[in-house]
Amino acid sequence: MKNLNDKRAILGIDPTKRGLAFVYFEGGRLIDWGIRHAGGETADFDAVFRLCPADVVVLEDPDAEGSERRPSMRTVLSRLARAAERRGIVVVKVSRYAVRRGWIERGITRKHSAAKMIAEDFPALEAFLPRPRIKAYMDEDARVQIFDAASLVLHAFGTTDDSLAA
Amino acid sequence: MPHKLIHYLRNARRETGFSQADMAALLGAPWKSKVSRYERRVALPPLQTALAYQVVTDKPVAQLFAGMYDTVAEGVRGRARDLLSRSGEANTALRARRKRSLERILQ
Numbered sequence: 545m546k547n548l549n550d551k552r553a554i555l556g557i558d559p560t561k562r563g564l565a566f567v568y569f570e571g572g573r574l575i576d577w578g579i580r581h582a583g584g585e586t587a588d589f590d591a592v593f594r595l596c597p598a599d600v601v602v603l604e605d606p607d608a609e610g611s612e613r614r615p616s617m618r619t620v621l622s623r624l625a626r627a628a629e630r631r632g633i634v635v636v637k638v639s640r641y642a643v644r645r646g647w648i649e650r651g652i653t654r655k656h657s658a659a660k661m662i663a664e665d666f667p668a669l670e671a672f673l674p675r676p677r678i679k680a681y682m683d684e685d686a687r688v689q690i691f692d693a694a695s696l697v698l699h700a701f702g703t704t705d706d707s708l709a710a
Numbered sequence: 711m712p713h714k715l716i717h718y719l720r721n722a723r724r725e726t727g728f729s730q731a732d733m734a735a736l737l738g739a740p741w742k743s744k745v746s747r748y749e750r751r752v753a754l755p756p757l758q759t760a761l762a763y764q765v766v767t768d769k770p771v772a773q774l775f776a777g778m779y780d781t782v783a784e785g786v787r788g789r790a791r792d793l794l795s796r797s798g799e800a801n802t803a804l805r806a807r808r809k810r811s812l813e814r815i816l817q
Contacts, residue, residue: 597714
């Protein structure tokens with residue numbers, strides 16, 4: 545079991561075509577996670593923010609070097625950042641490329657392996673582990689996005705062992 | 711560290727591994743939508759249900775409703791401070807005991 549280094553209320557968001565995948569940390573502990581779809585990114589953000597009133601929102605930086613996001617998703621990300629800033633929330637942008645590089649440095653090259661590692665650190669997520677994608681034509685399991693959102697937060701703030709923190 | 715959420719019922723349920731339907735059955739609620747409404751903070755559970763949550767999750771109500779507890783405790787401390795400032799001298803045993811109780815609240 546691990547704790548996030550930053551003890552503020554932190555919301556990691558990964559927008560998908562199925563809605564907003566989110567993870568919410570408070571006091572370094574994982575409190576909530578899921579996917580919310582309320583029709584449109586601003587409505588989705590409102591729905592997530594009602595559940596998880598964070599001080600900090602972590603989003604992917606669509607303008608970072610190596611970003612492969614399509615234009616429509618870049619627009620969604622900037623709308624989300626604006627919606628957060630309007631509420632006076634601190635927005636932390638993380639490069640997806642840097643997150644991927646971080647996992648590769650730890651010998652992890654597949655999203656499913658990264659999800660497994662996150663679930664080891666935060667056992668509450670174990671039940672939400674996505675099924676591995678066996679064939680290239682198969683759709684990605686929607687739950688992968690929850691772990692993608694967690695990856696962004698963990699990359700931005702890092703973790704410490706629960707036993708060490710106590 | 712102040713708590714941002716008024717309660718942590720969803721988190722507590724997930725830690726137990728129960729589904730919303732399981733929780734509804736344990737709480738004696740007719741439908742799982744009741745549990746969903748509590749978890750989304752659309753409705754607040756009555757005291758009897760809050761105590762049932764304590765039994766099911768093995769966590770004290772004050773911990774389950776940590777944010778609400780913080781707000782209530784802060785209000786009580788403010789009123790205790792007022793009461794203490796308006797109190798006269800603790801010249802009897804009863805008044806001394808009352809003063810000690812108020813000071814304990816403020817600790």
